[in-house]
Amino acid sequence: MAAVVEHTHDGVSLIEVNGKKILEKNISFEENQDLELESLRLEEIFSYVNTADTRELHFLLDGYKMSLELAEDGIVQGFGLKSGRAYLSEVYGDHVPADLYEHPMNYLPDDLPTRARILVAAASDARMGGSRLPAMAAMGDGNQGLTAMIPVGTAAEFLGKNEDETIRALALSCLMLFYVKIHIGRAAAFCLCAIAASAGAAAGLAYLMGASEKQLKAAVKNSISPLCGMLCDGAKNACALKMAIASSTAISAVTLAFKDVECGFYDGVADDTLEQTVSCITDIAAGSMDMLDKAMVDEILKKSERRRMEMQKN
Known part of the structure; x- marks a missing residue:
């Protein structure tokens, strides 16, 4: 085939x-739509988020709620790698409640990074493992939608934000994801859950926490910089682990930005500005990544052939 x-x-x-x-x-x-998005400036995104009629963006809240339902299904049904279950049970150590996997949402920890990691991983477990529940895609990808929405929605609940503030933060998360992804490429060899969706989550989280524009951009750079080497090796159960890392990195990136930590010119792909940082990764993606894609596919096909031969012997 x-x-x-x-x-x-x-x-x-x-x-x-x-x-x-x-x-x-x-x-x-x-291509015109992509070109229009490529010409979009970050300042225009920030202006839109601050002035948009949130009644027109209420579907983003629906997307977040949809994501939570998917996460719950991932834990209850034990889909995929069961990583969400594992992260949740880790919270309780040797004292796991008897009905933990039946009513997981009653046992989520009062710790934002851990809760977000559990929910993101569990939602991916469900989506990759065969759940019939829907996920709201972001720029054509369900896992990226989960990674961009769950940490931001969870943080809004932790911080007691109202519906209007939550919607604006979710909108910024999705728009930052779009901004990064449209430059790097829709089907780049990079893991875009790690780079683009985590960047979006960092932006949305920083917005919720009252960041200045400088702090917000620093948070996004802090998220992109450590994750830029993560590659896409196809859609599979292990995506849950990458998404959990992306969620944790986004939250950490914001925390660091508020403490004046910012990846900059002397830090690998990071540059003086967020725009220059994205441009650097775009150049890498447009360069020799086709060879990397081919090598990745070759290795996966080689592995499949090995398994086929093993099955024939048995």
């Missing part, structure tokens, strides 16, 4: 089975 995917994750233009074409079509792609 062979398939060709163009432009976007769902842009399937060709499917062949045993040498026979069962699907072939031209995939159109609206």
Whole structure:
């Protein structure tokens, strides 16, 4: 079986089975929309978030609630790697409540980083492991939506923020994700949950905590810098672990920014400004990453062939 995917994750233009074409079509792609987003300045994003009519953005709250339902399903049903279950049970050590996995939302810890990590991982467990519940995608990707929304929504609850403030923070998280992703590329070899969605979460979290524009940009840079080397090796159960790391990094990045810690010019891909930092990663993504993609696919196919041979022997 062979398939060709163009432009976007769902842009399937060709499917062949045993040498026979069962699907072939031209995939159109609206580049104008991407070009418009690429020209969007961060100041315009900040201005929109502060002035938007939140009644038109209420669907973001629905997306957050949808994400929580998915997280609960991940723990109750024990989907995927069961990483959400593992993170939750770790909180209680040797004294795990008898109904922990039946009513997990009653036992979430009063600790923002840990709670967000549990919920993000559990939601991914469910989505990657076969749950029938929906996830709200962000720029075409459900896992990125979960990573951008759950830490921000959870923080809003912790901080006692009202609905208006929560919606604006969720909007900023998604828009920052869009900003980073549209520059790096929709299907880059990087893990965009780690880079783009974590950047979004950092922005939304910083907004909720009353950050200045300088602190907010520092938080996003602090999130991007340590995660820029994380690669995408396909959609699978282990995405939950990457998303948990992305969530924790976003929260830590904001904490550091408020203590005047900021990755800068002498720190690898980080640069003087957030815009320059994103530009640096964009250049890397547009460079030799095609070779990396091919090497990644080759290794996965090699592994699959090895398993096929092992099964034939048995």
